[in-house]
Amino acid sequence: MTSGTxxxxxxxxxxxxxxxxxxxxxxxxxxxxxxxxxxxxxxxxVDYPDFAxxxxxxxxxxxxxxxxxxxxxxxxxxxxxxxxxxxISGIRAALVENPISARxxxxxxxxxxxxxxxxxxAPEYGAEITKIWLETPFSGNPRHCMRVKKISELESxxxxxx
Numbered sequence: 001m002t003s004g005t006x007x008x009x010x011x012x013x014x015x016x017x018x019x020x021x022x023x024x025x026x027x028x029x030x031x032x033x034x035x036x037x038x039x040x041x042x043x044x045x046v047d048y049p050d051f052a053x054x055x056x057x058x059x060x061x062x063x064x065x066x067x068x069x070x071x072x073x074x075x076x077x078x079x080x081x082x083x084x085x086x087x088i089s090g091i092r093a094a095l096v097e098n099p100i101s102a103r104x105x106x107x108x109x110x111x112x113x114x115x116x117x118x119x120x121x122a123p124e125y126g127a128e129i130t131k132i133w134l135e136t137p138f139s140g141n142p143r144h145c146m147r148v149k150k151i152s153e154l155e156s157x158x159x160x161x162x
Contacts, residue, residue, distance in 0.1 A: 008033060009035055010070060011055050011069065012025070012036055012055075013054060013071070013072075014039065015051060015076070016043070017076035017119065018073075018075045018081075019039060019041065020118065021116065021121065025072070025074075025126055029131060037054055037055055038054065039051070048081050049084040053088065055085070056087075056113065057088060059090070059113060060091055064090060069112070070114070072113070072114045072115075072130060073085055073093065073114070073115045073116070074117070074118055075117065077117040077119060078117035079117070085115065090112075090155070092112050093115050094111035094113070094115060095117070097116075097117065099129055103136045106138060107139045108141075109151075
């Protein structure tokens with residue numbers, strides 16, 4: 001949490017399967033300024049790549065402008081959101097199912113998008129994982145910085161294996 005009365009902005013989105021968990025995480029973690037970018041209800045089927053794209057582009061744009069933005073994506077398993085979000089340059093999306101992975105994805109990988117599976121996690125456990133992820137900073141350790149840099153270089157690489 002940031003100092004003073006300013007709440008930290010967190011972007012969050014889901015598909016229809018993740019809608020209920022998305023709402024519960026926001027309810028259970030009221031100390032953040034949730035920027036909910038959809039969907040507006042869980043009744044209608046929506047396509048997770050659309051919301052991964054919307055959130056991923058928002059985070060990548062803000063980080064490209066010097067902000068330190070992070071986001072959360074939720075679908076049934078978390079897998080589809082993770083795959084889709086990681087197609088966006090500048091996004092390091094981590095599919096997380098436990099608190100240890102939440103901490104390590106931030107400390108070691110500087111993940112900027114957390115992906116959760118609503119069919120995998122109980123709401124309270126999802127909120128616990130989210131809180132740990134949001135409160136854990138990147139370690140800044142030189143070896144982790146080098147690895148994150150190598151990930152970024154992969155995004156701009158034109159080499160392909162034959």
